[in-house]
Every structure is written in structure tokens, then in C-alpha cells.
Amino acid sequence: MKIEWVRVLGVGLFSFLLLGVIFFYQNGKYYDGKLRVVFCDVGQGDAVFIRTAEGVDILVDGGPDSKVLGCLSSHMPFWDRDLELVFLTHPDSDHSTGLVDVLKRYKVxxxxxxxxxxxxxxxxxxxxxIIKEKKIKMQSLVMGDSFNTGDGVRIKTFWPGQGSVLGVNSGDDNNLSLVEGVFYKDFSLLLTGDVEAEILDQILxxxxxxxxxxxxxxxxxxAFSDKTFLRVKPGIAVISAGKNNRYHHPSGQILSILQEHGIDYKRTDLDGEVEIITDGHNIKYQKSNYSPELKSKEIKN
Incomplete structure (x- = not known):
């Protein structure tokens, strides 16, 4: 009987120590003072997870199915079930369907x-x-809306504007997508939904x-034209698309434009999950799922 109690105590102590190691490892990993942006590999769709320097969790779109849950569980501490902000850029199923499971399983x-x-x-x-059942706050955004997360990250809405916009097909849900800029110290990121070239050109x-x-x-x-990057071009472009998708995304024309302008790009259909890590001055980016690659890049002011 005494031996059995010793065994139980030993197992309990080992489990406690193991949980402690996991806790301190994850605490160090997820609270390291860096902004992390993950372009989730959800197939033919969009889902972008953002974790700020002090652990504010943000999701932009949910992809076409429940794959987004795997992305969240890989990039949030196991004890964290809160998402402070969720954005739905537009209601197409390849952006919205995964949010059903997210809203059910997380405290949004x-x-x-x-x-x-x-x-x-x-x-x-x-x-x-689900929003009504769980009493989740819902807000509508328009161009110019912005807010801070409290730890140096600012999110600003660049599209759509108030009401109909001349010259834009406002009947097209793609062109009514939310476009959000994310800013942290010297770092800038633009999340564009499914808007077309004419709108992207205005925003840039x-x-x-x-x-x-x-x-x-x-x-x-x-997505854009050969004139889009004449004035400003991104350091990195990320394309979220499904492997061998029936739409043949990304277009060869788009890849050619990126190459002509010398813009480094990553593709979730080939590279898997793409993670951007920054302290606001330097950027590291890595392809998480397939051939791991880590590069450092100085932000050019």
C-alpha cells in the first residue's frame, strides 16, 4: 500500500513538473515582446492570426473550414482561450466558414x-x-476607424468608405472587403481581403x-496591376491559396509582376504556414509547415 502511494505521488510530481516546464516554455515563447503574424495554411481561403507583444490575440478571417483551429492552437498558449478581436473582411465562405467553429470554441x-x-x-x-447567443460585441468599421491594443499596436481601417464609392463596383462583396493596416513601431502590414487593383492602388x-x-x-x-508598385512596394508579399486549387491561384501574371519589381513573396500553397515575427524594427519570417526557413530582414524606413 505504501509503495502504491509512493508511485502515485511520483507520477503526480512528475506531471506537475512537466506542466511547469511546458508553462514556462510557452510563457517565454508567447510573451517575448514581439509581434507575430501568422498566415494560416487553411487551403483555398484566408485566415491570419496576430499575437501582439503583450499577448492580445487577433484573428482576421477564418478560412473555408475548421483548419483554422489547428493554426490557433499552434500559436496560442494552451491555457489561453480568449480572442480579443476577430475581423471578418467579407462573408464569402472561404473567409467566413471557419469562424463558426472559432466563435463556438473560443471566447471572442x-x-x-x-x-x-x-x-x-x-x-x-x-x-x-452564435453572436447573439454568446453576447459577443459586434461593430461595423469604415475607412478611418482605428484603435490601439494597449501595447503599441495600432490597427486602422483603410476600406471601405462611407456609403457607395464612385468608380467602384459596390455590388461586389469582394470590393467591400475590410482592408486593415497593422502598425507596430516601424513595422507596417496591410491585410486586403479580396479587393481589386483599383482599390489597392488608392490605399497604397x-x-x-x-x-x-x-x-x-x-x-x-x-489583385493588382504592373503600375501598383511604382510608388511604394512591400518588403514581403504573402499569397494565401490552396494547393492545386481549381481557380489556378495565384495567377502567373501576378507572380510576374512581383518578380519584375523584386518583391520577395511567400505562398501558403507551397510554403505552408507563413509566420512574420518583428520587434518593430527587424523582421524575421519563416515557413512553418514544410521546409523550415528562417530569414532576417531589416525594415527600411
Missing amino acids: KTLSLSQDVNMDTLVGTEIER ADFENLDVLKVPHHGSKT
Whole structure:
């Protein structure tokens, strides 16, 4: 009997020590004073996870299915089930479907949407039901809205504007996508939903420098033109697309433009998950899932 108690005590002590090691490892990893941006590998869709220097968790879109849950669990401490901010750029299923499981499994504080978004879809209706059931705060954003996370990160809405915009097909949900800029010290990131070249060109007119660009609409041929980067070009472009997808994204035309302008780019269909890590002055980026590669890049002011 005494031996049995000693064995139980030993197992309990070992488990306690193991949990302590995991806790301190994850605490050091996730609270290291750096901003992390993960372009999740969710197939043909978009999901971007952001964790700020002091652990504010943000998700932009949820992809086409539940794969986003694996991305979140890989990049959040095991004890953290809170998402302070979730953005839905627009309600297309390849951006919205995964949010159903996210809203069910995580404690989401605020869901932000485009002011002009139409949620009259099966997925949209389910999202609205969960929001009401869990009493999640919902807010509509328009151009010029901005807020701070409290640890130096600022998020600003660059699109859409108030009401209809002349020269833009406002009946197209893609062109009503939320476009969000994320800023941390000298670092800048632009998340573009599925907007087309004419809108991206307008937005980039407000930038002097841009470190990371999420290429709009999975790299479709309407994402940008050969004139888009004449004034400002990103240090890194990331394309979120599914391997061997039926749309043949990214377009060869888009890849050619990136190459012509000397813009380094990563693709989730080839590279898997793409993670950007920055202290606000230097950038490291790595391909998380397949051939691991870590590079350092100085931000050019």
C-alpha cells in the first residue's frame, strides 16, 4: 500500500513538473515582446492570426473550414482561450466558414465587420446566431476607424468608405472587403481581403513604406496591376491559396509582376504556414509547415 502511494505521488510530481516546464516554455515563447503574424495554411481561403507583444490575440478571417483551429492552437498558449478581436473582411465562405467553429470554441470579445457587409447567407446567419447567443460585441468599421491594443499596436481601417464609392463596383462583396493596416513601431502590414487593383492602388497612395502585404484575393489576376508598385512596394508579399486549387491561384501574371519589381513573396500553397515575427524594427519570417526557413530582414524606413 505504501509503495502504491509512493508511485502515485511520483507520477503526480512528475506531471506537475512537466506542466511547469511546458508553462514556462510557452510563457517565454508567447510573451517575448514581439509581434507575430501568422498566415494560416487553411487551403483555398484566408485566415491570419496576430499575437501582439503583450499577448492580445487577433484573428482576421477564418478560412473555408475548421483548419483554422489547428493554426490557433499552434500559436496560442494552451491555457489561453480568449480572442480579443476577430475581423471578418467579407462573408464569402472561404473567409467566413471557419469562424463558426472559432466563435463556438473560443471566447471572442469583439467581432468587426465591414459596414456594408451582407450576412444573408447560411454561414452568415449561423455567425449572427452564435453572436447573439454568446453576447459577443459586434461593430461595423469604415475607412478611418482605428484603435490601439494597449501595447503599441495600432490597427486602422483603410476600406471601405462611407456609403457607395464612385468608380467602384459596390455590388461586389469582394470590393467591400475590410482592408486593415497593422502598425507596430516601424513595422507596417496591410491585410486586403479580396479587393481589386483599383482599390489597392488608392490605399497604397497613403503609404510611404510597407513591410508586409497580403496579396488580395489569393493572387487572382485582378489583385493588382504592373503600375501598383511604382510608388511604394512591400518588403514581403504573402499569397494565401490552396494547393492545386481549381481557380489556378495565384495567377502567373501576378507572380510576374512581383518578380519584375523584386518583391520577395511567400505562398501558403507551397510554403505552408507563413509566420512574420518583428520587434518593430527587424523582421524575421519563416515557413512553418514544410521546409523550415528562417530569414532576417531589416525594415527600411
